[in-house]
Amino acid sequence: MCYCMQIVVEFHLTVEAYAAGYAALTYPRPERCPNCGTAGQIEGHGFYWRYPLDVFSRFEIGIKRWYCRACGKTTSLLPSFLLRFRWYLLAVIQSMVVARFETRQSWRQIETTCTAAGAPSNRTLKRWCRSFARQAPAWLAAVQQTLAEFEPAAPGLDPLGAAAGPVAPAPALLDAALQLLAWGKTRWAELADFGRAERLRFLWHWGYGRGLARLI
Ligand SMILES: [Zn+2]
Known part of the structure; x- marks a missing residue:
């Protein structure tokens, strides 16, 4: 390291x-x-x-x-396919975070579908998810600020309506990252190949350049 x-x-x-x-x-x-x-x-x-x-x-x-x-x-x-202080590729870590916070899989399901021969370990994937959840509020705020500035009609700015109360930051950030990528594609032609699987790669590169030091 x-x-x-x-x-x-x-x-x-x-x-x-x-x-x-x-x-x-x-x-x-x-x-x-x-x-x-x-x-x-x-x-x-x-x-x-x-x-x-x-x-x-x-x-x-x-x-x-x-x-x-x-x-x-x-x-x-x-x-940008690597995070600081993490040995695994960001794409691997993203798949776990998405499984946990977006498709709502249990730890056991994630182990069955995303890991092989105990790698990464259950402890490691829980640590990633905890870390992502901890960092998510700051990143979500930055993404929402940018979308509000450039894309005032973006649906993620108020995904469930104000009456729905606070939204869990980790799943909200995964969704906001997709909207940020859609916005990025309108500005940077080289993002044409990026899809859902690259959303945290784009978010990481974008946010780190704005001073957000740690994503996961
Ligand atoms: Zn110097």
Whole structure:
């Protein structure tokens, strides 16, 4: 794990394509250091290694690092298919969170349909769901603010009507992420391939860039 400064980057690659091609990618060089703000002092600093997991396999990928000559801090470029501090691919974690909060499956059902040979463990998937539920209110507020600003007619702004009372943030965020993606598609042509399965990938990239540090 890397505890240096991180920027979440959308490379529009699957983890397989990234693993095969990361050494040859052109990486965006930050103009200013995210730590100290100094411009023009960022130089290449190789890669660090991560070994992301899906249910059946383990990948080996290089994460690009930049070094700031002014403050000596390292900044790395985290592909948006990964979260900070989680070993599993975001797509795997999303499938569990959706199973729990959207399709309302029991822990046992999730274990049966989404895990293999005990991986990820029951404890891990419960931890993901708890973490998602804890972070959801802040993310939901940010998404709703953006949708209200740009898409005042978006249905998710008041999904059940004011009379229905408070909505559970985790399922509401999963729904709002779909609306955010629909909005994003009207602005960024490169999102054309993104569907339901990429909604948290888009949300993560979008929100991290706005200062929301942790999604799950
Ligand atoms: Zn710096």
